[in-house]
Amino acid sequence: MSQVPLIAAEETSTTESPTCNMVILEAGLPGDTWRYCVERERLAERSEWFRAMLVGPLAPAPSDPPPLLKLQHVEKRAFDYLLRYLLDEPINFQSVSTARATLDAAHQYLCPELARLAVQYLERNLNSNTVLEIYQGLSLYANHITSGLNRSSNLPTAPPAPGDDAGEIAAVCTRLLTACLNVIDSEPEAVFDQEHFEELNSAEVEELACRDSLRLANESTLFHALDRWAASECRRNGVEPSASNKRSALSDDVWYSVRYPLMTDREFIEGPMASGILSSEESAYIVARILGHTRNDENEELRNSIGGPLPRLTSTPRVGVRTYEDQSCRMSKPGKKECQDNRKNRRKECATQGQRTCARIGNCLVRVLACIFD
Numbered sequence: 001m002s003q004v005p006l007i008a009a010e011e012t013s014t015t016e017s018p019t020c021n022m023v024i025l026e027a028g029l030p031g032d033t034w035r036y037c038v039e040r041e042r043l044a045e046r047s048e049w050f051r052a053m054l055v056g057p058l059a060p061a062p063s064d065p066p067p068l069l070k071l072q073h074v075e076k077r078a079f080d081y082l083l084r085y086l087l088d089e090p091i092n093f094q095s096v097s098t099a100r101a102t103l104d105a106a107h108q109y110l111c112p113e114l115a116r117l118a119v120q121y122l123e124r125n126l127n128s129n130t131v132l133e134i135y136q137g138l139s140l141y142a143n144h145i146t147s148g149l150n151r152s153s154n155l156p157t158a159p160p161a162p163g164d165d166a167g168e169i170a171a172v173c174t175r176l177l178t179a180c181l182n183v184i185d186s187e188p189e190a191v192f193d194q195e196h197f198e199e200l201n202s203a204e205v206e207e208l209a210c211r212d213s214l215r216l217a218n219e220s221t222l223f224h225a226l227d228r229w230a231a232s233e234c235r236r237n238g239v240e241p242s243a244s245n246k247r248s249a250l251s252d253d254v255w256y257s258v259r260y261p262l263m264t265d266r267e268f269i270e271g272p273m274a275s276g277i278l279s280s281e282e283s284a285y286i287v288a289r290i291l292g293h294t295r296n297d298e299n300e301e302l303r304n305s306i307g308g309p310l311p312r313l314t315s316t317p318r319v320g321v322r323t324y325e326d327q328s329c330r331m332s333k334p335g336k337k338e339c340q341d342n343r344k345n346r347r348k349e350c351a352t353q354g355q356r357t358c359a360r361i362g363n364c365l366v367r368v369l370a371c372i373f374d
Contacts, residue, residue: 022038222257231246
């Protein structure tokens with residue numbers, strides 16, 4: 001009689017053993033989660049990360065019902081694709097957002113093949129509308145890429161060693177990051193006008209703003225994007241988006257990555273100068289430089305007295321941007337009769353040229369004074 005309970009207990013343990021091998025995984029942010037009941041051993045066989053979490057010394061004790069583990073660091077749909085990959089189920093991404101989140105999960109759980117599948121989908125769907133969503137945070141996984149014109153360090157390197165999961169993921173992420181930068185270089189106006197630009201971190205903003213390879217037709221586009229980002233950063237930090245706070249949100253290197261001398265006087269006065277982000281002394285010097293009056297002694301004294309970031313000011317066009325001089329060089333040379341006509345026209349204009357120049361300078365000074373006193 002005493003053996004009956006023992007047999008019953010043995011039968012009970014046998015029937016409960018499959019349940020004891022199960023665990024419930026809850027993935028996603030609080031309030032927006034999906035739950036999965038999975039076998040510990042099956043996941044442990046496919047992932048060292050899950051082996052440590054589910055069957056290692058820190059694994060939860062078996063129980064009925066199975067224990068619940070919350071994975072709040074991974075997006076729910078990304079975890080769904082991660083689980084499909086570990087269970088050898090087909091992977092078919094439906095959106096850029098999910099594929100990008102899955103790339104994050106693949107990096108965290110060291111799944112290079114899943115990362116490769118996500119990168120392939122993102123490359124096929126990479127354009128000016130999706131590039132910022134893909135680019136954001138991608139540099140954390142990729143190898144270092146040299147910005148600007150020095151691309152020698154961006155040449156393909158030796159493939160990662162077999163079994164180097166982190167190296168394989170870094171290689172495909174570097175390829176994707178390079179593709180993102182190429183899209184941004186080719187269509188900067190379309191990219192910088194997007195709201196998603198305001199969600200980048202300061203390092204990413206600096207990386208993009210300081211690129212010499214941006215094909216920017218108008219430098220004011222970049223300034224307005226930086227102005228919007230700085231205002232958003234002030235709100236994230238709970239401070240008033242005043243001109244001084246926005247100036248402090250980014251370094252002088254970033255603010256002076258804008259080629260202000262390439263703007264027209266009207267663009268500069270109604271944009272950067274009116275914003276108040278630049279000081280009145282900086283604005284006065286830049287206006288004088290735009291008008292071509294920076295070679296006299298007074299302006300040199302002004303530049304020396306201001307100091308600070310002004311030495312960073314550059315009027316060198318970015319690579320790939322066609323300037324007026326570039327276009328004029330491609331024009332055919334005028335003939336002899338045309339040269340004579342041009343000389344006659346220039347003589348006629350000499351009488352009024354001084355008046356027009358003075359009027360232009362006067363209008364600019366009025367705008368400058370109006371902005372300063374406002």
